Amino acid sequence: MDMKTTTRPAFKQPAAPRTTTGKGKKNKRRRGGIGRFLIYLGTFVALIVSLIGGWLFLTPSGTNFRYLMADTLITTQHREWAKYIIGQEALDKRVQEYQNEFNAMGDERDTHTIHLSTAGANDAVTENQLVQIEPITGTGYRGYIMTVKDPTKIRLCVPAKAGRGEKVSSMVKRTGAIAGVNGGGFADPNWMGNGFQPIGIVISQGKIYYKDMGDKDSTQIVGIDKHGKMVAGRYSLKQIQDMDLQEAVTFQPRIIVNGKGLIKSPKDGWGIAPRTAMGQRADGAILFVVIDGRQPGYSIGANLYDVQQIMLKHGAVIAANLDGGSSTVLVKDGDILNKPSAQHGERYLPTAFLVYEHPEQVNIPNIWDGLKPQDIDPAKW
Secondary structure, eight states, X not given: OOOOOOOOOOOOOOOOOOXXXXXXXXXXXXXXXXXXXXXXXXXXXXXXXXXXXXXXXHSHHXXXXXXXXXXXXXXXXXXXXXXXXXOHHHHHHHHHHHHHHHHHHTTSOOOOOOOOOHHHHOTTOOHHHHEEEEEEEETTEEEEEEEESOGGGEEEEOOSSXXXXXXXXXXXXXXXXXXXXXXXXXXXXXXXXXXXXXXXXXXXXXXXXXXXXXXXXXXXXXXXXXXXXXXXXXXXXXXXXTTTEEEEEEOOOEEEETTEXXXXXXXXXXXXXXXXXXXXXXXXXXXXXXXXXXBTTTBOOBOHHHHHHHHHHTTEEEEEEEOOGGGOOEEETTEEOSOOOSTTSSOOBSOEEEEOSSGGGOOOOOTTTTOOGGGOOTTOO
16 A cells, blocks of 8 residues: 655744844943943033032132132233123123222322432442342242342333334343333233333333323322332322432332232232232332243242232332233343243333443433324334
8 A cells, every 4th residue: 555655844943043242242332331431421520510610609719719710811911701700790890999999009108218228329339239139939920039229220211113112131132231120011902012102101211201191190100219219109290290200100009008018818919910010128129029920830920919928028118010911021131031921922012120230321212202192003013
């Protein structure tokens, strides 16, 4: 009997499930790890920003720090940036407050007297006796203090070429000076440092070389009279003309008068910046303080309270601020001793206090003779 056979269709094995290779698992884990790291990092940054913001705006110390940053910006060419830290209204108020304080600091009449030493008054005094320079350091700053034993050996130098300022190193070399520092401020509308138009008044060799003020106006001056006594404070033009001033510029504020400091604490020190200041001891010696700044890792700068304390420590009975910032420079024997913060090195300036062994032999012509302030374009070279 025939056996009818039934054949079963061949059984089809199911496809093997796809497996993830080890490399794929590592990629997924890596992507997941990066994602979690970014989330943690973002959370951490947000937390830090919140904490810093809370500290800056909700605590007294944070508020003081914001105003310190704002004050520091006010002394630079980027003053308007301070509004992003304290607001435009607070910035305007801050600037006006400082101006009012500076005016008040110049009102008390100075009564100090000087007693020139025999060595200082002797025309035969050597250069080493006349000028002494020593480095100074403090929290965040480096600089120098220059002592000039005889104040009558100082002259205010001005540029040699009409239409532009002059570097202090050039003035020193050109006129044969021993040393020099920058003097008063100047109009600089485009922040290019033309340095030819002073602000206020310039007196050299007993004569008014430049003024942009009326007879009834007042200005803060820093200088020396014909007897070697330092003069600093706010005076009218008539008072200035009656004071027998020998060398002087306009600048502010006065920081020491009659042996007492006028700035009460660091928070009133007008920010951190490169500084130049002038003072006088009771023996007549003139002190120039020069502090570098705006150079992290070397010297950030100092506030006016720092400068005041340096002056008091070295015996100053009167002292006043001079133009600082990018203008700050100290030159000795033709060499620049400090590190100016200006982008291109020394700035071109309208005035400088220079020291001479024989100042009576120095001829410093008035480069502004015949020019009025309106005749000068401070934006052009």
